[in-house]
Amino acid sequence: MKSFWKQLRNVQAGPNTLGQINLVGQYLQTELNDYASNRGIIRVKARPLAFGANGYALEQTLEYGPEVAEVFWLPWRNHEATVAARAEFEYSKRDIFFMTTTLSGCRFSVTPDVVIHVAHAAGYNSAGRTITEQNITGPRHALTRRVSVSAAAGPNDFQYGGALVGAYTRSLIFGARVNGNYTYKVLHTSPPPGNWEIIL
Secondary structure: OOOHHHHHHHOOOEEOOOOEEEEOHHHHOOOOOOOOOOOEEEEEEEEEOHHHOOEEEEEEEOOOOOOEEEEEEEOOOOOOEEEEEOHHHHOOOOOEEEEEOOEOOOEEEEOOOEEEEEOHHHOOOHHHHHHHHHHHHOOOOOOOEEEEOOOOOOOOEEEOOOOOOOOOOOEEEEEEEEOOEEEEEEEEOOOOOOEEEEOO
């Protein structure tokens, strides 16, 4: 069986075939608490869910092995935005994946130079979150991609949870190098089994 990380690299847009994916442990489950100090390259282990359930639990580890990958982790911070230069991990000679805190109201954007996680409470509405984002990035670049709980404002925007008003919905962001190019993918977890979209 292929490791989770090999399967993740090959994911295409469409129905989720990897099963349920849970971020577990205090380090990765930061949608419950805001930790912005743990940003950077970590090791993450993917282990099959217990009791034969279909899917994986992802957790920060100090171990090595076929189920462990190096990941650039970008946490969120309440009322703010966190940012990382794409060059920090995309151009490494090592094979480094990307993950950020589960989206449950936040926005995630990829510009030509940076990735940015904008907390839902960083603005009173989508326009406020845009101001927070553009205070860091400057005016929106034509190639910027956004994943947001708000309605799509352009052709490079992706919406999650919009059809489930008042429901708690989650989306997971991953990045990986595929055939020499770095790509970003989003897993919309609702409705199960979920659906993948290619952001970039």
